[in-house]
Amino acid sequence: MDASYDIQTYLLDRANVHDTVIRLTLNIDLESYEGLIKDVYAPQVVIDYTSLFGGQPMETTGEEWAMSLKPRMSAFDSTQHVVQSLLIELPPPVKGAARPDKCKVTANVNAHLCRKAARGGHMMHNGGRYVLDLVRLPELEQKGENPWRISRHAAVLTWEDGNSDVMNSVSSIGH
Numbered sequence: 001m002d003a004s005y006d007i008q009t010y011l012l013d014r015a016n017v018h019d020t021v022i023r024l025t026l027n028i029d030l031e032s033y034e035g036l037i038k039d040v041y042a043p044q045v046v047i048d049y050t051s052l053f054g055g056q057p058m059e060t061t062g063e064e065w066a067m068s069l070k071p072r073m074s075a076f077d078s079t080q081h082v083v084q085s086l087l088i089e090l091p092p093p094v095k096g097a098a099r100p101d102k103c104k105v106t107a108n109v110n111a112h113l114c115r116k117a118a119r120g121g122h123m124m125h126n127g128g129r130y131v132l133d134l135v136r137l138p139e140l141e142q143k144g145e146n147p148w149r150i151s152r153h154a155a156v157l158t159w160e161d162g163n164s165d166v167m168n169s170v171s172s173i174g175h
Helices: 007-029 033-039 062-074 138-142 164-170
Strands: 041-048 058-061 078-089 102-114 123-136 148-162
Touching: 007 033, 007 078, 007 102, 007 123, 007 148, 033 062, 041 062, 041 123, 058 062, 102 148, 102 164, 123 164, 148 164
Parallel strands: 041 148
Antiparallel strands: 041 058, 078 102, 102 123, 123 148
């Protein structure tokens, strides 16, 4: 951890963490897998979609996870993920506090998924929370880039409405 942790660094870290989480859903919806690799995921990640699909959390690389989404997401005609109400858990910069190299974010997320070929209706809507662990990568910071990347991505389903057949292309996550 860095020795200097002041209010400006704290606020910059919060803004960078927020941007990383926003880029997660935006890159998924834009099908920008390179964006997920470059701007969102840490080199090593744990993916936990057990709340939606059962199975087990997966340990993989950020690149492997992002590229595994390509065939899954291309099965949808369109998607829109909305992430909001981010609670970013960073310690306050009190005197003598070291700058954190990790943090946790809990955020509300809603997904609207469309697959016109699905039997029984083409829409699925669901909502819940993302519980994310992020790490600060010093090598990115040294280049002047946003250093915060997601190292654990858990989706917690709290509600759903629509046709579950729409989700068939992604239901293998964790199996």
